[in-house]
Amino acid sequence: MRSPSIVLGVLLVATAIATRAEAEDPEHVRPSTGTFGELRKASTELTDTFGEYLDDGHDWIYRRLQHLLEGFDTRFAGSQGTPIVVPLSPLRIGLDSEFLHRQRGWTFAARPEFEATLRLPNLERRFKVFITSTDLPESPGDPALERNPIRAGVRLSPLSHVDFDVGVRVKLRPSAFAALRWTSEFNSGAVHGYPFAKTYVESGLGFGVSGGLAVERWSGLWIARSASYANWVRNTSATDWTQTFLVGRAPAVIQERRYDRLAAGHDLACGAVARVTVSGDRVSRTSLYEASVLFKRPLHGGWLYGYLEPVVRWERDFGWHPDAGIRIGFDALFWGLAETPAKVATHCR
DSSP, rough: OOOHHHHHHHHHHHHHHHTTTTOOOEEOOHHHOSBBGGGOOOOSSSOSSSSHHHHHHHHHHHHHHHHHHHHHHHHTTTTOOOOOOOOOOEEEEEEOOOOOOOOEEEEEEEEEEEEEEOOTGGGGOEEEEEESSSSOOOOOOGGGGGGHHHHHHHHEEETTTTTEEEEEESSOOOOOEEEEEOOOOOTTEEEEEEEEEEEEEEETTEEEEEEEEEEEEEEEEEEEEEEEEEETTTTTTTEEEEEEEEEEEEEEEEOOOOOOOHTTTTTTTEEEEEEEEEEEETTTTTEEEEEEEEEEEEEEETTEEEEEEEEEEEEGGGGGEEEEEEEEEEEEEEESSSSSSOHHHHOOO
16 A cells, blocks of 8 residues: 555645745635625627526526525515615535446446525524535545435524534435534634534434544645544444545635535635545544545636546455546536626636
8 A cells, every 4th residue: 555655745745845835825716795786787798609608597597596585585574674685695506526447347426516505684583594415424525426415404503603503404205403513713824724523413313423624724826735534423333534635736716614625625716736535434444545636727707617636546345456537527606797707717827
């Protein structure tokens, strides 16, 4: 098993090189602010190119979503109160797929992904609503190999940095869940940290505890990141853990602090990073090594992003055979109108 060690050594050397990088800071892609009434009217000009058709379709979906959310939320204002102006709600749709060549041939796995932050201030007078396809323990495992039904529920925030969720996983046999989550963020110069801890319970799964810590250092447009994660499930007395090291250059990042995307490097808007992952199913037992190089950039404007990631994986269940393959995916951000000039699209060219 010398290959993972060699790759890790390359990452450490690259980290040292990154400390001498230029002083330029990366761009940040953030959701648009404002309200539905402030959105510009749809253009009446005819579309001539495929790119313009894409932009028109993107803007139609975005406007339609904001209109539906505004109409739904204002119903909860009540007859005695003035409705609160409804801000814009961001939506991200993604697809992660993987082609991997094993000893017995090629395998393929794919998973669509959905993430929406619903900004419904009139409804939130009573409770907060969330919809996500992130798994309950928030594991940073390979997203293309996981099948996570959409979860929906209500969220309470009794304390700062603390959320209490209650809801249902939408599948053939729905299951109820509850979770108490703490998350924070700390900064010390160029070093940033993102810890989280979570206790959860789900019908059919039982009680569990998960947590992680992502620490990153920026030097200009260069980034070095470490992400540690562990998850314990009481019913099986099993502890799964993952350690990831990532280093590379990122001219722009998507401002989304979801732990699994930090560990995978999928928060990049454009750039190239090398990544090494080690996973295990016991504290002292390793089950997987993986090395990959992620390339990501805008495919169209500042809202459609694609990535390509050659990967080599060694798994205990397959006799540590080096299985090579490639991951392909995209992120479609409904965070604003496509016709709005995007600085990140220019920065990534």
